[in-house]
Amino acid sequence: xxxxGRSSHRFRSRLxxxxxxxxxxxxxxxxxxxxxxxxxxxxxxxxxxxxxAVVRTFTGDNIVRVLTDAVFRAATLRTVGIAxxxxxxxxxxxxxxxxxxxxxxxxxxxxALVVAxxxxxxxxxxxKAYAWxxxxxxxxxxxxxxxxxxxxxxxxxxxxxxxxWLPYMVIPVFAAFERVPEDxxxxxxxxxxxxxxxxxxxxxxLVFPGIAAGSIFTFSLSMGDYIAVTIVGGKTQMLGNIIYxxxxxxxxxxxxxxxxxxxxxAIIGYLLAMRRTGALENV
Amino acid sequence: xxxxxxxxxxxxxxxxxxxxxYAPLLLVVVNAFNSSKTFAFPPSGFTLRWWSDAWSSxxxxxxxxxxxxxGLCATAIALVLGTMAAFAVQRHRFFGRQAISFLVxxxxxxxxxxxxxxxxxxxxxxxxxxxGLATVIIGHATFCMVIVFNNAQARLRRLGxxxxxxxxxxxxxxxxxxxxxxxxxxxxxxxAGAILAFALSFDEIVVTTFTSxxxxxxxxxxxxxxxxxxxxxxxxxxxxxxxxxxxxxxxWLSQRFGGDPATTRA
Numbered sequence: 001x002x003x004x005g006r007s008s009h010r011f012r013s014r015l016x017x018x019x020x021x022x023x024x025x026x027x028x029x030x031x032x033x034x035x036x037x038x039x040x041x042x043x044x045x046x047x048x049x050x051x052x053a054v055v056r057t058f059t060g061d062n063i064v065r066v067l068t069d070a071v072f073r074a075a076t077l078r079t080v081g082i083a084x085x086x087x088x089x090x091x092x093x094x095x096x097x098x099x100x101x102x103x104x105x106x107x108x109x110x111x112a113l114v115v116a117x118x119x120x121x122x123x124x125x126x127x128k129a130y131a132w133x134x135x136x137x138x139x140x141x142x143x144x145x146x147x148x149x150x151x152x153x154x155x156x157x158x159x160x161x162x163x164x165w166l167p168y169m170v171i172p173v174f175a176a177f178e179r180v181p182e183d184x185x186x187x188x189x190x191x192x193x194x195x196x197x198x199x200x201x202x203x204x205x206l207v208f209p210g211i212a213a214g215s216i217f218t219f220s221l222s223m224g225d226y227i228a229v230t231i232v233g234g235k236t237q238m239l240g241n242i243i244y245x246x247x248x249x250x251x252x253x254x255x256x257x258x259x260x261x262x263x264x265x266a267i268i269g270y271l272l273a274m275r276r277t278g279a280l281e282n283v
Numbered sequence: 284x285x286x287x288x289x290x291x292x293x294x295x296x297x298x299x300x301x302x303x304x305y306a307p308l309l310l311v312v313v314n315a316f317n318s319s320k321t322f323a324f325p326p327s328g329f330t331l332r333w334w335s336d337a338w339s340s341x342x343x344x345x346x347x348x349x350x351x352x353x354g355l356c357a358t359a360i361a362l363v364l365g366t367m368a369a370f371a372v373q374r375h376r377f378f379g380r381q382a383i384s385f386l387v388x389x390x391x392x393x394x395x396x397x398x399x400x401x402x403x404x405x406x407x408x409x410x411x412x413x414x415g416l417a418t419v420i421i422g423h424a425t426f427c428m429v430i431v432f433n434n435a436q437a438r439l440r441r442l443g444x445x446x447x448x449x450x451x452x453x454x455x456x457x458x459x460x461x462x463x464x465x466x467x468x469x470x471x472x473x474x475a476g477a478i479l480a481f482a483l484s485f486d487e488i489v490v491t492t493f494t495s496x497x498x499x500x501x502x503x504x505x506x507x508x509x510x511x512x513x514x515x516x517x518x519x520x521x522x523x524x525x526x527x528x529x530x531x532x533x534x535w536l537s538q539r540f541g542g543d544p545a546t547t548r549a
Binding site: 019027038099103104119124126128144199216224226244256267 | 285286307324365367386392397404432486488492506519534
Protein backbone atom coordinates (compact mmCIF):
# COMPACT_ATOMS: atom_id res chain seq x y z
CA UNK A 1 0.00 0.00 0.00
CA UNK A 2 2.67 2.45 1.09
CA UNK A 3 4.85 1.78 -1.94
CA UNK A 4 1.88 2.02 -4.23
CA GLY A 5 0.95 5.38 -2.66
CA ARG A 6 4.48 6.65 -2.99
CA SER A 7 4.85 5.64 -6.59
CA SER A 8 1.54 7.25 -7.50
CA HIS A 9 2.70 10.40 -5.73
CA ARG A 10 5.92 10.25 -7.74
CA PHE A 11 3.95 9.72 -10.91
CA ARG A 12 1.76 12.71 -10.16
CA SER A 13 4.80 14.85 -9.42
CA ARG A 14 6.33 13.86 -12.78
CA LEU A 15 3.04 14.60 -14.47
CA UNK A 16 2.83 18.08 -12.98
CA UNK A 17 6.46 18.68 -13.92
CA UNK A 18 5.70 17.71 -17.52
CA UNK A 19 2.65 19.98 -17.50
CA UNK A 20 4.73 22.90 -16.20
CA UNK A 21 7.80 22.37 -18.28
CA UNK A 22 6.66 21.30 -21.72
CA UNK A 23 4.86 24.49 -22.88
CA UNK A 24 7.63 27.02 -22.05
CA UNK A 25 10.34 24.62 -23.14
CA UNK A 26 8.59 23.87 -26.41
CA UNK A 27 8.26 27.62 -27.07
CA UNK A 28 11.94 28.30 -26.35
CA UNK A 29 13.18 25.32 -28.32
CA UNK A 30 10.92 25.80 -31.32
CA UNK A 31 10.94 29.61 -31.52
CA UNK A 32 14.30 30.55 -30.07
CA UNK A 33 16.76 27.68 -30.48
CA UNK A 34 15.06 26.79 -33.75
CA UNK A 35 15.64 30.33 -34.99
CA UNK A 36 19.26 30.32 -33.88
CA UNK A 37 19.71 27.03 -35.73
CA UNK A 38 18.13 28.54 -38.84
CA UNK A 39 20.48 31.51 -38.41
CA UNK A 40 23.52 29.24 -38.33
CA UNK A 41 22.33 27.20 -41.29
CA UNK A 42 21.23 30.20 -43.35
CA UNK A 43 24.71 31.71 -42.96
CA UNK A 44 25.76 28.87 -45.27
CA UNK A 45 23.11 29.58 -47.89
CA UNK A 46 23.54 32.03 -50.73
CA UNK A 47 21.38 34.30 -52.87
CA UNK A 48 20.69 34.05 -56.55
CA UNK A 49 22.60 36.94 -58.09
CA UNK A 50 19.77 37.77 -60.55
CA UNK A 51 16.61 37.38 -58.48
CA UNK A 52 18.05 37.92 -55.00
CA ALA A 53 16.11 34.88 -53.81
CA VAL A 54 17.68 32.73 -51.10
CA VAL A 55 19.25 29.57 -52.54
CA ARG A 56 19.35 26.70 -50.06
CA THR A 57 22.57 25.04 -51.12
CA PHE A 58 25.49 24.97 -48.73
CA THR A 59 28.49 27.14 -49.37
CA GLY A 60 31.18 28.61 -47.15
CA ASP A 61 31.39 31.79 -49.25
CA ASN A 62 29.63 34.05 -46.74
CA ILE A 63 31.82 32.92 -43.87
CA VAL A 64 34.96 33.44 -45.97
CA ARG A 65 33.74 36.90 -46.97
CA VAL A 66 32.96 37.85 -43.37
CA LEU A 67 36.43 36.80 -42.27
CA THR A 68 38.41 38.39 -45.13
CA ASP A 69 36.52 41.52 -46.25
CA ALA A 70 38.39 44.64 -45.12
CA VAL A 71 35.20 46.68 -44.58
CA PHE A 72 33.74 44.01 -42.32
CA ARG A 73 37.00 43.67 -40.41
CA ALA A 74 37.24 47.43 -39.83
CA ALA A 75 33.62 47.55 -38.62
CA THR A 76 34.24 44.60 -36.30
CA LEU A 77 37.30 46.24 -34.76
CA ARG A 78 35.48 49.57 -34.43
CA THR A 79 32.49 47.90 -32.77
CA VAL A 80 34.63 45.94 -30.30
CA GLY A 81 36.59 49.15 -29.59
CA ILE A 82 33.40 51.11 -28.93
CA ALA A 83 32.03 48.32 -26.71
CA UNK A 84 35.25 48.23 -24.66
CA UNK A 85 35.42 52.04 -24.37
CA UNK A 86 31.79 52.20 -23.24
CA UNK A 87 32.46 49.46 -20.69
CA UNK A 88 35.53 51.24 -19.28
CA UNK A 89 33.77 54.61 -19.01
CA UNK A 90 30.76 52.97 -17.36
CA UNK A 91 33.09 51.35 -14.80
CA UNK A 92 34.77 54.71 -14.11
CA UNK A 93 31.45 56.46 -13.63
CA UNK A 94 29.78 53.66 -11.68
CA UNK A 95 32.40 52.60 -9.12
CA UNK A 96 32.65 55.83 -7.05
CA UNK A 97 28.87 56.31 -7.33
CA UNK A 98 28.20 52.74 -6.16
CA UNK A 99 30.73 53.13 -3.34
CA UNK A 100 28.97 56.29 -2.18
CA UNK A 101 25.55 54.62 -2.39
CA UNK A 102 26.57 51.49 -0.50
CA UNK A 103 29.07 52.71 2.09
CA UNK A 104 28.70 56.47 2.58
CA UNK A 105 25.09 57.52 2.03
CA UNK A 106 22.45 57.28 4.77
CA UNK A 107 19.78 54.59 4.22
CA UNK A 108 17.28 57.18 3.04
CA UNK A 109 19.68 58.77 0.55
CA UNK A 110 20.69 55.28 -0.58
CA UNK A 111 17.10 54.34 -1.43
CA ALA A 112 16.61 57.66 -3.22
CA LEU A 113 19.76 57.06 -5.26
CA VAL A 114 18.71 53.50 -6.15
CA VAL A 115 15.43 54.89 -7.49
CA ALA A 116 17.28 57.76 -9.22
CA UNK A 117 19.68 55.39 -10.98
CA UNK A 118 17.03 52.87 -12.07
CA UNK A 119 14.30 55.30 -13.17
CA UNK A 120 16.05 56.30 -16.44
CA UNK A 121 15.93 52.60 -17.45
CA UNK A 122 12.17 52.95 -17.79
CA UNK A 123 12.47 55.93 -20.12
CA UNK A 124 12.40 55.04 -23.79
CA UNK A 125 15.67 53.95 -25.38
CA UNK A 126 14.96 56.00 -28.51
CA UNK A 127 14.10 59.08 -26.51
CA LYS A 128 17.38 58.86 -24.60
CA ALA A 129 19.41 58.53 -27.80
CA TYR A 130 17.37 61.38 -29.30
CA ALA A 131 18.11 63.48 -26.20
CA TRP A 132 21.82 63.17 -26.98
CA UNK A 133 21.16 64.13 -30.58
CA UNK A 134 19.57 67.37 -29.28
CA UNK A 135 22.24 67.86 -26.63
CA UNK A 136 25.16 67.54 -29.04
CA UNK A 137 23.66 69.41 -31.98
CA UNK A 138 25.47 72.48 -33.33
CA UNK A 139 22.90 74.87 -31.81
CA UNK A 140 22.15 72.66 -28.81
CA UNK A 141 22.57 73.29 -25.10
CA UNK A 142 26.13 71.94 -24.91
CA UNK A 143 27.34 74.31 -27.62
CA UNK A 144 25.49 77.12 -25.83
CA UNK A 145 26.94 76.36 -22.37
CA UNK A 146 30.44 75.16 -23.25
CA UNK A 147 30.89 76.75 -26.65
CA UNK A 148 31.94 73.35 -27.94
CA UNK A 149 30.27 70.12 -29.04
CA UNK A 150 31.91 66.95 -30.36
CA UNK A 151 29.13 66.80 -32.97
CA UNK A 152 27.81 63.53 -34.36
CA UNK A 153 30.40 60.78 -34.72
CA UNK A 154 32.43 58.25 -32.79
CA UNK A 155 32.65 60.33 -29.59
CA UNK A 156 28.91 60.98 -29.60
CA UNK A 157 28.26 57.25 -30.11
CA UNK A 158 30.45 56.28 -27.15
CA UNK A 159 28.85 58.98 -24.97
CA UNK A 160 25.31 57.95 -25.87
CA UNK A 161 25.91 54.23 -25.39
CA UNK A 162 27.59 54.98 -22.04
CA UNK A 163 24.53 56.99 -21.03
CA UNK A 164 22.15 54.23 -22.14
CA TRP A 165 23.89 51.35 -20.33
CA LEU A 166 25.30 53.07 -17.22
CA PRO A 167 22.52 51.88 -14.84
CA TYR A 168 23.22 48.27 -15.86
CA MET A 169 26.74 48.78 -14.48
CA VAL A 170 25.78 50.72 -11.35
CA ILE A 171 23.30 48.13 -10.04
CA PRO A 172 25.57 45.05 -9.81
CA VAL A 173 28.54 47.13 -8.57
CA PHE A 174 26.33 48.71 -5.90
CA ALA A 175 25.11 45.24 -4.87
CA ALA A 176 28.71 44.03 -4.65
CA PHE A 177 29.79 47.00 -2.49
CA GLU A 178 26.79 46.46 -0.26
CA ARG A 179 27.89 42.87 0.40
CA VAL A 180 31.34 43.99 1.67
CA PRO A 181 31.09 43.66 5.47
CA GLU A 182 31.63 46.90 7.41
CA ASP A 183 33.87 44.94 9.86
CA UNK A 184 36.33 44.22 7.09
CA UNK A 185 36.78 47.94 6.39
CA UNK A 186 37.18 48.69 10.10
CA UNK A 187 39.64 45.81 10.55
CA UNK A 188 41.70 47.08 7.66
CA UNK A 189 41.92 50.59 9.09
CA UNK A 190 42.61 49.25 12.62
CA UNK A 191 45.57 47.39 11.15
CA UNK A 192 46.88 50.69 9.87
CA UNK A 193 45.78 50.71 6.24
CA UNK A 194 44.85 54.09 4.79
CA UNK A 195 41.43 54.53 3.22
CA UNK A 196 42.88 54.21 -0.25
CA UNK A 197 44.80 51.06 0.65
CA UNK A 198 41.62 49.52 2.05
CA UNK A 199 39.83 50.46 -1.13
CA UNK A 200 42.52 48.95 -3.32
CA UNK A 201 43.46 45.79 -1.43
CA UNK A 202 40.29 44.87 0.48
CA UNK A 203 37.32 46.17 -1.46
CA UNK A 204 38.46 45.92 -5.08
CA UNK A 205 38.83 42.11 -5.12
CA LEU A 206 35.43 41.73 -3.46
CA VAL A 207 33.70 44.10 -5.85
CA PHE A 208 35.34 42.80 -9.00
CA PRO A 209 32.69 40.12 -9.76
CA GLY A 210 30.05 42.87 -9.66
CA ILE A 211 32.05 44.97 -12.12
CA ALA A 212 32.46 41.93 -14.36
CA ALA A 213 28.73 41.26 -14.21
CA GLY A 214 27.96 44.86 -15.20
CA SER A 215 30.46 44.68 -18.02
CA ILE A 216 28.58 41.76 -19.56
CA PHE A 217 25.62 44.08 -20.06
CA THR A 218 27.57 47.13 -21.23
CA PHE A 219 29.71 45.06 -23.61
CA SER A 220 27.04 42.90 -25.18
CA LEU A 221 24.43 45.67 -25.42
CA SER A 222 27.00 47.85 -27.21
CA MET A 223 28.12 45.03 -29.52
CA GLY A 224 24.66 44.59 -30.99
CA ASP A 225 23.59 48.22 -31.15
CA TYR A 226 22.87 49.99 -34.41
CA ILE A 227 20.09 52.41 -33.49
CA ALA A 228 22.04 54.80 -31.26
CA VAL A 229 24.86 55.01 -33.77
CA THR A 230 22.36 55.80 -36.51
CA ILE A 231 20.96 58.64 -34.40
CA VAL A 232 24.18 60.26 -33.13
CA GLY A 233 27.00 58.52 -35.02
CA GLY A 234 27.02 60.59 -38.19
CA LYS A 235 28.83 58.44 -40.74
CA THR A 236 30.17 56.00 -38.14
CA GLN A 237 29.27 52.42 -38.99
CA MET A 238 29.04 49.67 -36.42
CA LEU A 239 28.55 45.98 -37.15
CA GLY A 240 24.83 46.34 -36.55
CA ASN A 241 24.50 48.95 -39.34
CA ILE A 242 26.29 46.65 -41.76
CA ILE A 243 24.14 43.66 -40.82
CA TYR A 244 21.01 45.78 -41.20
CA UNK A 245 22.24 47.09 -44.54
CA UNK A 246 22.89 43.59 -45.85
CA UNK A 247 19.46 42.39 -44.79
CA UNK A 248 17.31 45.36 -45.74
CA UNK A 249 19.17 47.37 -48.38
CA UNK A 250 21.18 44.63 -50.11
CA UNK A 251 18.48 42.01 -49.41
CA UNK A 252 21.18 39.40 -48.71
CA UNK A 253 19.77 37.49 -45.77
CA UNK A 254 22.47 34.76 -45.72
CA UNK A 255 25.30 37.30 -45.56
CA UNK A 256 23.49 39.20 -42.80
CA UNK A 257 23.19 35.91 -40.91
CA UNK A 258 26.89 35.19 -41.37
CA UNK A 259 27.77 38.70 -40.13
CA UNK A 260 25.56 38.39 -37.08
CA UNK A 261 27.67 35.43 -36.01
CA UNK A 262 30.43 37.94 -35.14
CA UNK A 263 28.59 39.62 -32.24
CA UNK A 264 27.16 36.22 -31.30
CA UNK A 265 30.61 34.66 -30.89
CA ALA A 266 32.16 37.81 -29.41
CA ILE A 267 29.54 37.80 -26.67
CA ILE A 268 29.74 34.06 -26.03
CA GLY A 269 33.53 34.49 -25.77
CA TYR A 270 33.09 37.40 -23.36
CA LEU A 271 30.60 35.40 -21.25
CA LEU A 272 33.03 32.48 -21.04
CA ALA A 273 35.90 34.80 -20.06
CA MET A 274 33.75 36.46 -17.38
CA ARG A 275 32.52 33.14 -16.03
CA ARG A 276 35.96 32.62 -14.44
CA THR A 277 35.48 35.76 -12.34
CA GLY A 278 32.22 34.49 -10.85
CA ALA A 279 30.37 37.28 -12.66
CA LEU A 280 27.53 35.08 -13.89
CA GLU A 281 26.29 34.51 -10.34
CA ASN A 282 26.14 38.31 -9.95
CA VAL A 283 24.12 39.11 -13.07
CA UNK B 284 34.27 54.01 8.30
CA UNK B 285 35.94 55.35 5.21
CA UNK B 286 38.09 58.50 5.57
CA UNK B 287 36.61 61.92 4.83
CA UNK B 288 38.57 62.43 1.63
CA UNK B 289 36.96 59.39 0.01
CA UNK B 290 33.52 60.30 1.34
CA UNK B 291 33.75 63.82 -0.06
CA UNK B 292 35.12 62.72 -3.42
CA UNK B 293 32.49 60.02 -3.94
CA UNK B 294 29.75 62.46 -2.95
CA UNK B 295 30.90 65.01 -5.54
CA UNK B 296 31.16 62.22 -8.12
CA UNK B 297 27.63 61.04 -7.31
CA UNK B 298 26.24 64.53 -7.87
CA UNK B 299 27.97 64.74 -11.26
CA UNK B 300 26.74 61.30 -12.40
CA UNK B 301 23.16 62.10 -11.36
CA UNK B 302 23.34 65.33 -13.38
CA UNK B 303 24.72 63.30 -16.32
CA UNK B 304 21.75 60.90 -15.99
CA TYR B 305 19.03 63.54 -15.73
CA ALA B 306 20.18 66.52 -17.84
CA PRO B 307 19.31 64.81 -21.16
CA LEU B 308 15.86 63.79 -19.87
CA LEU B 309 15.21 67.32 -18.65
CA LEU B 310 16.21 68.66 -22.07
CA VAL B 311 13.67 66.38 -23.77
CA VAL B 312 10.88 67.77 -21.60
CA VAL B 313 11.99 71.40 -22.05
CA ASN B 314 12.20 71.08 -25.83
CA ALA B 315 8.59 69.93 -26.10
CA PHE B 316 7.66 73.50 -25.09
CA ASN B 317 10.39 75.26 -27.09
CA SER B 318 8.74 77.52 -29.64
CA SER B 319 11.78 77.43 -31.97
CA LYS B 320 11.23 75.06 -34.88
CA THR B 321 14.90 74.07 -34.95
CA PHE B 322 15.03 73.67 -31.16
CA ALA B 323 18.06 75.91 -30.90
CA PHE B 324 19.23 76.69 -27.38
CA PRO B 325 18.37 78.69 -25.34
CA PRO B 326 14.63 78.18 -26.07
CA SER B 327 13.19 81.16 -27.92
CA GLY B 328 9.81 80.99 -26.19
CA PHE B 329 7.15 78.84 -24.57
CA THR B 330 4.45 77.16 -26.66
CA LEU B 331 1.84 74.43 -26.38
CA ARG B 332 1.31 74.33 -30.13
CA TRP B 333 3.38 71.14 -30.66
CA TRP B 334 1.16 69.31 -28.19
CA SER B 335 -1.98 69.91 -30.24
CA ASP B 336 -0.03 68.99 -33.42
CA ALA B 337 1.00 65.71 -31.80
CA TRP B 338 -2.51 65.03 -30.56
CA SER B 339 -3.83 65.13 -34.14
CA SER B 340 -1.09 62.90 -35.58
CA UNK B 341 -2.97 59.81 -36.78
CA UNK B 342 0.23 57.83 -37.52
CA UNK B 343 1.29 58.23 -33.91
CA UNK B 344 -2.04 56.95 -32.55
CA UNK B 345 -2.05 53.94 -34.88
CA UNK B 346 1.51 53.06 -33.85
CA UNK B 347 0.63 53.52 -30.18
CA UNK B 348 -2.35 51.18 -30.61
CA UNK B 349 -0.13 48.51 -32.18
CA UNK B 350 2.40 48.89 -29.35
CA UNK B 351 -0.27 48.39 -26.72
CA UNK B 352 -1.69 45.31 -28.48
CA UNK B 353 1.77 43.76 -28.90
CA GLY B 354 2.74 44.58 -25.31
CA LEU B 355 -0.44 43.09 -23.83
CA CYS B 356 -0.35 39.90 -25.94
CA ALA B 357 3.37 39.31 -25.42
CA THR B 358 3.05 39.94 -21.68
CA ALA B 359 0.09 37.56 -21.40
CA ILE B 360 1.98 34.74 -23.15
CA ALA B 361 5.12 35.49 -21.14
CA LEU B 362 3.22 35.49 -17.84
CA VAL B 363 1.85 32.00 -18.39
CA LEU B 364 4.97 30.40 -19.84
CA GLY B 365 7.51 32.23 -17.65
CA THR B 366 5.69 31.40 -14.41
CA MET B 367 5.32 27.75 -15.43
CA ALA B 368 9.03 27.48 -16.19
CA ALA B 369 9.91 29.13 -12.87
CA PHE B 370 7.78 26.61 -10.95
CA ALA B 371 9.29 23.70 -12.87
CA VAL B 372 12.86 24.82 -12.18
CA GLN B 373 12.34 25.83 -8.54
CA ARG B 374 9.93 23.16 -7.31
CA HIS B 375 11.13 20.05 -9.12
CA ARG B 376 14.41 18.20 -9.39
CA PHE B 377 15.13 16.73 -12.79
CA PHE B 378 17.88 15.99 -15.26
CA GLY B 379 18.95 19.04 -17.28
CA ARG B 380 17.59 21.61 -14.80
CA GLN B 381 20.72 23.76 -15.01
CA ALA B 382 20.65 23.69 -18.80
CA ILE B 383 17.09 25.00 -18.75
CA SER B 384 17.99 27.88 -16.42
CA PHE B 385 20.68 28.80 -18.94
CA LEU B 386 18.47 28.36 -21.99
CA VAL B 387 15.80 30.61 -20.55
CA UNK B 388 18.12 33.59 -20.01
CA UNK B 389 19.74 33.37 -23.46
CA UNK B 390 17.16 35.61 -25.19
CA UNK B 391 18.13 38.63 -23.06
CA UNK B 392 21.88 37.97 -22.98
CA UNK B 393 22.27 37.81 -26.74
CA UNK B 394 21.92 41.14 -28.55
CA UNK B 395 18.62 42.04 -30.14
CA UNK B 396 20.13 42.07 -33.58
CA UNK B 397 21.08 38.37 -33.34
CA UNK B 398 17.62 37.45 -32.08
CA UNK B 399 16.04 39.69 -34.70
CA UNK B 400 17.99 38.28 -37.64
CA UNK B 401 17.42 34.73 -36.39
CA UNK B 402 13.65 35.21 -36.14
CA UNK B 403 13.59 37.03 -39.47
CA UNK B 404 15.46 34.16 -41.16
CA UNK B 405 13.05 31.65 -39.62
CA UNK B 406 9.85 33.53 -40.47
CA UNK B 407 10.80 34.55 -44.00
CA UNK B 408 13.43 32.20 -45.46
CA UNK B 409 12.51 29.00 -43.60
CA UNK B 410 8.74 29.23 -43.00
CA UNK B 411 7.73 31.66 -45.73
CA UNK B 412 5.40 33.44 -43.30
CA UNK B 413 4.22 37.04 -43.80
CA UNK B 414 5.62 39.42 -41.22
CA GLY B 415 3.03 41.31 -39.19
CA LEU B 416 1.67 41.85 -35.69
CA ALA B 417 1.66 38.10 -34.95
CA THR B 418 5.36 37.66 -35.69
CA VAL B 419 6.19 40.72 -33.56
CA ILE B 420 4.19 39.25 -30.67
CA ILE B 421 6.01 35.91 -30.97
CA GLY B 422 9.37 37.69 -30.92
CA HIS B 423 8.48 39.87 -27.94
CA ALA B 424 6.94 37.03 -25.95
CA THR B 425 10.25 35.18 -26.17
CA PHE B 426 12.27 37.79 -24.30
CA CYS B 427 9.37 38.87 -22.06
CA MET B 428 9.15 35.26 -20.86
CA VAL B 429 12.69 35.58 -19.50
CA ILE B 430 11.81 38.63 -17.43
CA VAL B 431 8.76 36.97 -15.89
CA PHE B 432 10.76 33.78 -15.31
CA ASN B 433 13.60 35.66 -13.57
CA ASN B 434 11.28 37.53 -11.20
CA ALA B 435 9.11 34.51 -10.38
CA GLN B 436 12.04 32.18 -9.91
CA ALA B 437 13.91 34.60 -7.60
CA ARG B 438 10.82 34.92 -5.42
CA LEU B 439 10.22 31.15 -5.34
CA ARG B 440 13.84 30.53 -4.36
CA ARG B 441 13.63 33.08 -1.55
CA LEU B 442 10.35 31.67 -0.25
CA GLY B 443 11.58 28.09 -0.14
CA UNK B 444 9.25 25.07 -0.12
CA UNK B 445 8.48 25.03 3.63
CA UNK B 446 5.10 26.73 3.62
CA UNK B 447 3.95 24.66 0.66
CA UNK B 448 5.09 21.48 2.42
CA UNK B 449 3.22 22.55 5.54
CA UNK B 450 0.10 23.18 3.49
CA UNK B 451 0.35 19.73 1.91
CA UNK B 452 0.94 18.11 5.32
CA UNK B 453 -2.23 19.77 6.58
CA UNK B 454 -4.14 18.06 3.81
CA UNK B 455 -4.47 20.72 1.14
CA UNK B 456 -4.60 19.56 -2.47
CA UNK B 457 -1.99 20.82 -4.94
CA UNK B 458 -4.48 23.28 -6.34
CA UNK B 459 -5.48 24.57 -2.89
CA UNK B 460 -1.83 25.02 -1.94
CA UNK B 461 -1.20 26.96 -5.11
CA UNK B 462 -4.36 29.06 -4.77
CA UNK B 463 -4.11 29.93 -1.07
CA UNK B 464 -0.40 29.66 -0.21
CA UNK B 465 1.92 29.99 -3.18
CA UNK B 466 0.07 32.43 -5.39
CA UNK B 467 -0.58 35.10 -2.72
CA UNK B 468 3.13 35.08 -1.86
CA UNK B 469 4.10 35.23 -5.53
CA UNK B 470 1.70 37.96 -6.60
CA UNK B 471 4.10 40.88 -6.13
CA UNK B 472 6.85 39.23 -8.12
CA UNK B 473 4.47 38.26 -10.92
CA UNK B 474 3.03 41.79 -11.14
CA ALA B 475 6.54 43.29 -11.17
CA GLY B 476 7.55 40.85 -13.90
CA ALA B 477 4.48 41.72 -15.95
CA ILE B 478 5.08 45.48 -15.66
CA LEU B 479 8.68 45.04 -16.69
CA ALA B 480 7.80 42.70 -19.56
CA PHE B 481 5.24 45.18 -20.89
CA ALA B 482 7.71 48.08 -20.55
CA LEU B 483 10.41 46.15 -22.43
CA SER B 484 8.00 45.17 -25.19
CA PHE B 485 6.69 48.73 -25.43
CA ASP B 486 10.22 50.10 -25.84
CA GLU B 487 11.65 47.34 -28.07
CA ILE B 488 12.89 48.39 -31.48
CA VAL B 489 15.53 45.99 -32.82
CA VAL B 490 13.67 42.66 -32.72
CA THR B 491 10.57 44.58 -33.86
CA THR B 492 12.38 46.00 -36.89
CA PHE B 493 13.23 42.50 -38.10
CA THR B 494 9.89 40.86 -37.34
CA SER B 495 7.30 43.52 -38.21
CA UNK B 496 7.66 43.80 -41.98
CA UNK B 497 6.98 47.01 -43.88
CA UNK B 498 3.28 47.45 -43.03
CA UNK B 499 3.12 47.26 -39.22
CA UNK B 500 4.54 50.05 -37.08
CA UNK B 501 4.88 50.05 -33.32
CA UNK B 502 5.49 53.34 -31.52
CA UNK B 503 9.32 53.02 -31.40
CA UNK B 504 9.40 52.10 -35.11
CA UNK B 505 7.21 55.11 -35.89
CA UNK B 506 9.42 57.43 -33.82
CA UNK B 507 12.57 56.09 -35.45
CA UNK B 508 11.04 56.48 -38.89
CA UNK B 509 10.21 60.15 -38.22
CA UNK B 510 13.29 61.07 -36.21
CA UNK B 511 15.22 62.46 -39.15
CA UNK B 512 12.36 64.43 -40.72
CA UNK B 513 12.72 68.08 -39.69
CA UNK B 514 9.02 68.87 -40.18
CA UNK B 515 8.05 66.04 -37.82
CA UNK B 516 10.51 67.17 -35.11
CA UNK B 517 7.91 69.06 -32.98
CA UNK B 518 5.61 66.01 -32.84
CA UNK B 519 8.56 63.72 -32.03
CA UNK B 520 9.61 66.08 -29.24
CA UNK B 521 6.17 65.97 -27.67
CA UNK B 522 5.98 62.16 -27.89
CA UNK B 523 9.51 61.95 -26.44
CA UNK B 524 8.61 64.24 -23.53
CA UNK B 525 5.43 62.26 -22.84
CA UNK B 526 7.30 58.94 -22.84
CA UNK B 527 9.87 60.42 -20.45
CA UNK B 528 7.21 61.69 -18.07
CA UNK B 529 5.19 58.45 -18.08
CA UNK B 530 8.37 56.51 -17.19
CA UNK B 531 7.60 57.30 -13.55
CA UNK B 532 4.37 55.25 -13.75
CA UNK B 533 6.05 51.82 -13.87
CA UNK B 534 8.54 52.94 -11.21
CA TRP B 535 5.66 53.89 -8.95
CA LEU B 536 3.65 50.76 -9.81
CA SER B 537 6.47 48.34 -9.17
CA GLN B 538 7.35 50.08 -5.92
CA ARG B 539 3.76 49.89 -4.82
CA PHE B 540 3.06 46.30 -5.88
CA GLY B 541 6.39 44.64 -6.49
CA GLY B 542 8.42 45.89 -3.54
CA ASP B 543 12.13 46.28 -4.11
CA PRO B 544 12.72 48.75 -6.97
CA ALA B 545 16.40 47.83 -7.21
CA THR B 546 15.81 44.26 -8.28
CA THR B 547 12.90 44.68 -10.66
CA ARG B 548 14.73 45.87 -13.72
CA ALA B 549 18.30 44.59 -13.36
